[in-house]
Amino acid sequence: MARTVEVTELALRDAHQSLLATRMALEDMVPACEDIDQAGYWSVECWGGATYDACIRFLNEDPWERLRTFRALMPNTRLQMLLRGQNLLGYRHYEDSVVDRFVDKAAENGMDVFRVFDALNDIRNLRRALEAVKRTGKHAEGTICYTISPLHTVDTFVEMAKRLQDLGCHSICIKDMAALLRPQPAFEIVKGIKQTCGEETLVHVHVHSTTGVTLVSLMKAIEAGADLVDTSISSLSLGPGHNPTEALVEMLEGTGFETRLDKSRLLKIKDHFARIRPRYAEFESKFVGVETEIFDSQIPGGMISNMESQLKQQGAGDRVKEVLAEVPKVRQVAGYPPLVTPSSQIVGTQAVFNVLMGPYKVLTGEFADLMLGYYGETIGPRDPEVTRLAAEHNKKPPITDRPADHLTPEWDDLVAKAAALDGCNGSDEDVLTYAMFPQVAPKFFAKRSEGPKNLGKDPVTAAAAAAAANPAVKAIDSRGPVT
Amino acid sequence: MARTVEVTELALRDAHQSLLATRMALEDMVPACEDIDQAGYWSVECWGGATYDACIRFLNEDPWERLRTFRALMPNTRLQMLLRGQNLLGYRHYEDSVVDRFVDKAAENGMDVFRVFDALNDIRNLRRALEAVKRTGKHAEGTICYTISPLHTVDTFVEMAKRLQDLGCHSICIKDMAALLRPQPAFEIVKGIKQTCGEETLVHVHVHSTTGVTLVSLMKAIEAGADLVDTSISSLSLGPGHNPTEALVEMLEGTGFETRLDKSRLLKIKDHFARIRPRYAEFESKFVGVETEIFDSQIPGGMISNMESQLKQQGAGDRVKEVLAEVPKVRQVAGYPPLVTPSSQIVGTQAVFNVLMGPYKVLTGEFADLMLGYYGETIGPRDPEVTRLAAEHNKKPPITDRPADHLTPEWDDLVAKAAALDGCNGSDEDVLTYAMFPQVAPKFFAKRSEGPKNLGKDPVTAAAAAAAANPAVKAIDSRGPVT
Ligand SMILES: [Co+2]
Ligand SMILES: [Co+2]
Numbered sequence: 031m032a033r034t035v036e037v038t039e040l041a042l043r044d045a046h047q048s049l050l051a052t053r054m055a056l057e058d059m060v061p062a063c064e065d066i067d068q069a070g071y072w073s074v075e076c077w078g079g080a081t082y083d084a085c086i087r088f089l090n091e092d093p094w095e096r097l098r099t100f101r102a103l104m105p106n107t108r109l110q111m112l113l114r115g116q117n118l119l120g121y122r123h124y125e126d127s128v129v130d131r132f133v134d135k136a137a138e139n140g141m142d143v144f145r146v147f148d149a150l151n152d153i154r155n156l157r158r159a160l161e162a163v164k165r166t167g168k169h170a171e172g173t174i175c176y177t178i179s180p181l182h183t184v185d186t187f188v189e190m191a192k193r194l195q196d197l198g199c200h201s202i203c204i205k206d207m208a209a210l211l212r213p214q215p216a217f218e219i220v221k222g223i224k225q226t227c228g229e230e231t232l233v234h235v236h237v238h239s240t241t242g243v244t245l246v247s248l249m250k251a252i253e254a255g256a257d258l259v260d261t262s263i264s265s266l267s268l269g270p271g272h273n274p275t276e277a278l279v280e281m282l283e284g285t286g287f288e289t290r291l292d293k294s295r296l297l298k299i300k301d302h303f304a305r306i307r308p309r310y311a312e313f314e315s316k317f318v319g320v321e322t323e324i325f326d327s328q329i330p331g332g333m334i335s336n337m338e339s340q341l342k343q344q345g346a347g348d349r350v351k352e353v354l355a356e357v358p359k360v361r362q363v364a365g366y367p368p369l370v371t372p373s374s375q376i377v378g379t380q381a382v383f384n385v386l387m388g389p390y391k392v393l394t395g396e397f398a399d400l401m402l403g404y405y406g407e408t409i410g411p412r413d414p415e416v417t418r419l420a421a422e423h424n425k426k427p428p429i430t431d432r433p434a435d436h437l438t439p440e441w442d443d444l445v446a447k448a449a450a451l452d453g454c455n456g457s458d459e460d461v462l463t464y465a466m467f468p469q470v471a472p473k474f475f476a477k478r479s480e481g482p483k484n485l486g487k488d489p490v491t492a493a494a495a496a497a498a499a500n501p502a503v504k505a506i507d508s509r510g511p512v513t
Numbered sequence: 514m515a516r517t518v519e520v521t522e523l524a525l526r527d528a529h530q531s532l533l534a535t536r537m538a539l540e541d542m543v544p545a546c547e548d549i550d551q552a553g554y555w556s557v558e559c560w561g562g563a564t565y566d567a568c569i570r571f572l573n574e575d576p577w578e579r580l581r582t583f584r585a586l587m588p589n590t591r592l593q594m595l596l597r598g599q600n601l602l603g604y605r606h607y608e609d610s611v612v613d614r615f616v617d618k619a620a621e622n623g624m625d626v627f628r629v630f631d632a633l634n635d636i637r638n639l640r641r642a643l644e645a646v647k648r649t650g651k652h653a654e655g656t657i658c659y660t661i662s663p664l665h666t667v668d669t670f671v672e673m674a675k676r677l678q679d680l681g682c683h684s685i686c687i688k689d690m691a692a693l694l695r696p697q698p699a700f701e702i703v704k705g706i707k708q709t710c711g712e713e714t715l716v717h718v719h720v721h722s723t724t725g726v727t728l729v730s731l732m733k734a735i736e737a738g739a740d741l742v743d744t745s746i747s748s749l750s751l752g753p754g755h756n757p758t759e760a761l762v763e764m765l766e767g768t769g770f771e772t773r774l775d776k777s778r779l780l781k782i783k784d785h786f787a788r789i790r791p792r793y794a795e796f797e798s799k800f801v802g803v804e805t806e807i808f809d810s811q812i813p814g815g816m817i818s819n820m821e822s823q824l825k826q827q828g829a830g831d832r833v834k835e836v837l838a839e840v841p842k843v844r845q846v847a848g849y850p851p852l853v854t855p856s857s858q859i860v861g862t863q864a865v866f867n868v869l870m871g872p873y874k875v876l877t878g879e880f881a882d883l884m885l886g887y888y889g890e891t892i893g894p895r896d897p898e899v900t901r902l903a904a905e906h907n908k909k910p911p912i913t914d915r916p917a918d919h920l921t922p923e924w925d926d927l928v929a930k931a932a933a934l935d936g937c938n939g940s941d942e943d944v945l946t947y948a949m950f951p952q953v954a955p956k957f958f959a960k961r962s963e964g965p966k967n968l969g970k971d972p973v974t975a976a977a978a979a980a981a982a983n984p985a986v987k988a989i990d991s992r993g994p995v996t
Contacts, residue, residue, distance in 0.1 A: 213732065214767035242728070242747065242760030249696065249729045264725065264803040268751070276805035277725030284697035297806065304802075319787075320747040322759035323780065 032288040036072035036258045038110060038234070040272050041303060042100070043075040045262035048238065048271040051313040052084040055484040056096045058309070062302040063103035069295035071107050072258055073143050076100050077136075078112035079119035079371065079466075086467060086474035090483040094139055094459040101140030108169070110143035111136065114371070115155040116434050117148075120466035121372050123404075125437040126158050128444065128465055133162035135458050145203055145234075147173035149373040152406030153193050154432040160197050171234060172199035176206040176219075177368035178328050179361065181409045184215060188222035191231075201232035201258065204251075207370045208330035209240035216247035220254035234258040238272055240330070242320035245273040245281065252287055263296065265304035269318040276300065309486030327354050328361075333374045340382045349385055356381040363390075363416050364400055365408030376400050390416050398424040404433050440465075452476045515771040519555035519741040521593060521717070523755050524786060525583070526558040528745035531721065531754040534796040535567040538967040539579045541792070545785040546586035552778035554590050555741055556626050559583050560619075561595035562602035562854065562949075569950060569957035573966040577622055577942040584623030591652070593626035594619065597854070598638040599917050600631075603949035604855050606887075608920040609641050611927065611948055616645035618941050628686055628717075630656035632856040635889030636676050637915040643680050654717060655682035659689040659702075660851035661811050662844065664892045667698060671705035674714075684715035684741065687734075690853045691813035692723035699730035703737035717741040721755055723813070725803035728756040728764065735770055746779065748787035752801040759783065792969030810837050811844075816857045823865045832868055839864040846873075846899050847883055848891030859883050873899050881907040887916050923948075935959045 041062070046054040066074055077097055085091040100109055116123045118132050133144065144163040148155035156172060163170035172194030174187050191202045202223060204211070220233050235251045237244035237260070248259050261267070264274035276296050279289050317335070324330065334354070341347050360381045367373040380397040384390060398420035399405060401412055407430070417428055429436065441461075448454050448464035453475035464471040524545070529537040549557055560580055568576040583592055599606045601615050616627065627646040631638035639655060646653035655677030657670050674685045685706060687694070703716050718734045720727035720743070731742050744750070747757035759779050762772050800818070807813065817837070824830050840852075843864045850856040863880040867873060881903035882888060884895055890913070900911055912919065924944075931937050931947035936958030947954040 212766050213764055241763060242751075242757045243764040245725070246729050246732045246764050249732070264805065267803060268725075274725045274803040274805070277803055280724060280805050280808055281696055281726040281729050283695050293805075293809075320750060320757040320760055322747065322757070322763050322776075325763055 032286055035252055035256070035282065035287050035289055037070075037275065037278065037289050037291060038073045038075055038236075038258060038260045039066060039069075039071045039275060039299075040075050040260055040262040041066070041266050041299070043078050043081050043112065044260075045266040045271050046310075047078070047080045047084075049266060049269060049315055050307070050310040051315070052080045053088060053310055053313045053485050054306070055089055055482060055486060056091055056099060057482065057484055058306045058486060060099065060103065062299050063100065065295045065298045065302070067104035067107050069292050069299065070290035073108035073110040074100075074104060075110040075112065075145075075260070077109070077141065079114060079117075082119045082463075083467060083470070086463060087470050088483075088485060090474065090477055090480060092459075092478060093463070094135075097136070097139045097141065108142040109140055110145060111141050113144050113146045113159055115146050115148040115159050117155075117372070118159075118462075118466055123155075123433045123437060124465065125440045126434060127439055127441045128462075129158045129434075130162045131441060131458060132462050133159060133166060135462060137163075137166035137168050139459070141168065143169040143171060145171045145173055145205075145236075147175055147203075147205055147370070148406060149175065149370050150367050150406040150408055151175050151190060152408075153190070153197070155406045155434070156194070157197060158434070160199060164198055169200045170198070171201045171203050172197060173203040173205050175368040175370050176204055176211050177208075177366075178210050178325075179366040179409070181366050184218045184222055186409065187219050188226050191223040192226050195227045195231060201234050202227070203234040203236055205370075206235075206237040206244065206247075208324055208328070209238040209242075209244050210324065210328065211235075211237055211247050212243060213246045213250040217250040217254045220251045220256045224255045229255065232257045234260070236260040238270060239268050240270050240317070240320070241322050241324055243322075245277060248273060248278065249281060252282070263299045263303055265300045265302075265307060270315050306486070308489040311489060312487070313485075327357065328369065329354060329357050329378075330369055330374060333369060333378045336375065337378045337382055340379065341386075344382075344386055346386060352385045353378075353381050356384050360384065362410075363413040364397075365410040365412040367400070367405075367408050372396070373400070373405070376405075390419055393420060393423045395424060401428075402426065403429040404436075406433055453478055515769055518735055518739070518765065518770050518772055520553075520758065520761065520772050520774060521556045521558055521719075521741060521743045522549060522552075522554045522758060522782075523558050523743055523745040524549070524749050524782070526561050526564055526595065527743075528749040528754050529793075530561070530563045530567075532749060532752060532798055533790070533793040534798070535563045536571060536793055536796045536968050537789070538572055538965060538969060539574055539582060540965060540967055541789045541969060543582065543586065545782050546583065548778045548781045548785070550587035550590050552775050552782065553773035556591035556593040557583075557587060558593040558595065558628075558743070560592070560624065562597055565602045565946075566950060566953070569946060570953050571966075571968060573957065573960055573963060575942075575961060576946070577618075580619070580622045580624065591625040592623055593628060594624050596627050596629045596642055598629050598631040598642050600638075600855070601642075601945075601949055606638075606916045606920060607948065608923045609917060610922055610924045611945075612641045612917075613645045614924060614941060615945050616642060616649060618945060620646070620649035620651050622942070624651065626652040626654060628654045628656055628688075628719075630658055630686075630688055630853070631889060632658065632853050633850050633889040633891055634658050634673060635891075636673070636680070638889045638917070639677070640680060641917070643677075643682060647681055652683045653681070654684045654686050655680060656686040656688050658851040658853050659687055659694050660691075660849075661693050661808075662849040662892070664849050667701045667705055669892065670702045671709050674706040675709050678710045678714060684717050685710070686717040686719055688853075689718075689720040689727065689730075691807055691811070692721040692725075692727050693808065693811065694718075694720055694730050695726055696729045696733040700733040700737045703734045703739045707738045712738065715740045717743070719743040721753060722751050723753050723800070723803070724805050724807055726805075728760060731756060731761065732764060735765070746782045746786055748783045748785075748790060753798050789969070791972040794972060795970070796968070810840065811852065812837060812840050812861075813852055813857060816852060816861045819858065820861045820865055823862065824869075827865075827869055829869060835868045836861075836864050839867050843867065845893070846896040847880075848893040848895040850883070850888075850891050855879070856883070856888070859888075873902055876903060876906045878907060885909065885911040886913055887919075889916055936961055 082093040085093040146159045160170045233256045261275040262272040267274040376396045401420035444465045448461040565576040568574040629642045643653045744758040745755040750757040859879045884903035927948045931944040
């Protein structure tokens with residue numbers, strides 16, 4: 031009898047984050063929800079930092095209302111979110127009580143599966159969030175950020191999996207945000223986890239398709255025993271996105287593995303998003319092909335485009351290659367962090383500064399914090415001289431304990447500050463929105479009553495407008511962050 | 514030690530045929546030739562029916578001159594072509610002496626590897642061409658057209674491989690023009706061939722990427738022992754084209770298999786075609802995503818678009834679904850031919866006629882010939898009643914022997930007819946051009962002296978022109994034939 035491989039659909043979160051700069055409106059997802067709910071997915075990923083941010087920044091949507099809508103429309107399928115450990119959906123560490131509150135509220139509003147990751151793979155930054163999830167009775171998925179460096183080996187990833195298991199995770203995710211996971215390591219890591227943590231340990235594999243090889247990696251991961259894999263419906267797939275769900279189903283035919291997915295439902299979901307996608311043409315990533323150069327630079331595509339736009343703003347658009355060569359050096363100095371939000375932005379920006387101003391002549395506050403341990407521990411040692419410069423720059427000493435232990439209780443303060451904002455409804459949900467996006471939340475609260483703003487445009491209208499503005503219709507580079 | 518997998522680069526033939534309606538001018542390939550020649554490919558596919566046709570029909574290029582140019586620019590790499598067996602590069606059967614002449618001339622002008630296929634997998638249609646290739650001392654590759662039907666099994670494909678081996682082929686190609694070859698049958702067929710024909714038998718795998726699963730199929734074919742695989746440089750890959758060459762290289766890392774390809778050369782080839790491709794935007798296939806529905810209809814994407822345009826011409830653009838449902842019925846009636854040029858066009862057109870006029874109320878002459886055995890034998894029996902209608906329609910009886918045995922020597926006649934054309938230079942090459950494309954050759958000969966016509970356009974100019982003509986810039990559906 032064939033072994034069942036379970037599938038997580040990414041169309042509602044990571045797919046449009048990777049392909050359409052996270053701009054898809056809830057309104058354009060709603061018509062697909064019944065088919066998604068009935069298709070036989072294990073879970074549907076539908077919430078995360080970038081979608082939350084885009085909701086309040088661009089779409090005038092309450093992200094909690096989006097979550098409740100998904101819950102109502104998909105009663106038969108697990109809802110899944112991506113959580114940045116102690117960073118929640120924001121860019122700094124939060125004190126533990128805020129972490130607890132966020133997880134409670136997400137669970138209460140309908141979230142089932144919490145994929146919890148830390149950009150540095152520092153287990154201490156995952157622990158509190160995982161514990162909170164377990165306390166709510168929901169599914170706690172501990173995550174390993176996959177990366178390539180001289181220090182990262184199959185063994186180091188398997189060891190991390192063991193530590194996540196020891197924390198009581200319900201499943202272990204291998205998260206390959208940059209499409210660097212080749213078939214052979216995919217096989218070996220999954221095999222290693224199964225051997226070390228037990229065959230019954232649920233292993234979940236998340237890969238992007240940027241390098242063109244990762245559907246093969248999914249096949250090898252499945253052969254090694256992976257239980258759950260992430261894909262996106264074909265009309266929102268490939269490029270910097272993910273492998274197509276339908277291709278996964280077909281790939282397994284006759285192999286002794288099978289999904290539970292209903293192909294006729296998949297076709298409807300595909301057709302829906304094929305109709306919707308052209309409405310977001312102006313947000314399309316311009317990296318739609320296959321980028322194997324990433325294997326050499328180890329720099330995710332989204333990070334390259336961020337660095338390019340920073341360079342252009344400085345009138346140094348021609349220095350991209352120097353910056354690409356600088357990134358691995360900065361990574362070494364910083365102890366080889368994986369490159370994922372927020373470490374990708376921090377390392378990338380410092381590499382730009384090093385090229386423009388000379389190595390470590392100017393530090394960013396965030397990079398200095400990274401060097402000083404305020405984001406957590408890295409796999410390798412950090413450069414002592416640059417650490418010294420960082421301490422000088424940020425006027426504080428390096429730390430070796432858990433960053434969040436340096437924070438004081440902040441919930442009451444956040445409640446008070448949020449309550450003072452025009453349009454804040456005083457709910458814990460609103461306080462959390464303010465806590466995570468203090469710059470954006472005030473404007474969102476003030477304008478929330480105007481209701482959602484769909485940025486999609488009818489393709490004919492959009493093309494006419496673009497043609498009027500500029501005869502050379504060009505793709506706009508506006509990718510979401512890399513997760 | 515890792516086993517070497519050899520690679521055929523498709524950029525110069527099948528890739529732009531599949532993605533850019535075969536319109537790429539030699540001028541736009543020349544700058545990549547040195548890098549291709551130095552990259553370590555086993556062969557570079559660069560010639561075939563559609564490119565020959567496009568040369569004389571659209572580009573005012575002499576296809577023989579194109580071949581000689583490739584030969585001069587790529588002295589270190591095998592040049593490879595696709596040959597439709599007894600059809601050569603045309604759409605009818607040629608008498609044996611024309612087949613011999615064509616192969617002699619192609620070899621003389623620099624061709625090294627002849628991939629010989631027949632749309633019906635009728636070995637008798639391959640034999641003469643394969644013998645001619647062997648006589649020239651060049652590489653004779655016997656080809657199995659992969660398809661899915663109730664009668665096609667792993668065993669039937671392996672049996673065909675054995676018969677090709679018995680004909681003395683230097684290698685066996687599994688040709689999957691519609692991207693229907695899933696990983697498991699890829700593994701089983703290659704394994705079966707190796708077991709039946711011997712491990713030393715060279716197995717070459719050609720797959721398209723339309724369904725999104727075939728890079729996995731290449732992995733499985735390689736695991737089963739495939740010696741050579743076909744890919745295309747990433748900037749001319751995916752969609753109805755092929756898997757990216759660079760992804761193949763990266764996929765194999767650490768697996769115990771490796772290519773001989775030089776990644777820095779691949780990057781240069783990629784960059785070259787990434788710059789060139791936008792010049793052919795108006796010829797881009799509009800099917801650029803993943804189309805797994807093909808697994809159910811078994812209809813190659815190019816065939817669907819042909820049928821769609823036929824239906825539109827008849828004011829019946831809304832009846833595509835009926836036609837898609839009719840195709841498998843027509844295939845059954847016709848004995849389950851694979852769907853590849855020319856059988857795909859013949860079956861597709863008859864399906865359109867059946868839907869518009871009623872089943873077999875109107876036959877095309879080609880379909881009647883197919884039913885009567887004038888294209889060769891099919892794997893299954895053909896419907897007797899429709900065969901009777903076909904005999905009536907074409908006023909000739911069914912045959913069971915080799916179609917070309919019914920032809921009389923025609924070379925002298927072709928020479929005489931070609932010589933009478935304005936601008937024909939009297940060479941065997943020109944006679945062959947006339948023989949294969951009698952409608953197009955006269956105009957080509959007359960205008961040849963005007964020199965090549967590059968249809969590529971500077972993207973800015975092209976966009977401005979398109980915007981002026983129509984604000985809703987739309988992709989033009991102009992795919993090449995399916996091979
Ligand atoms: Co992701
Ligand atoms: Co092909």
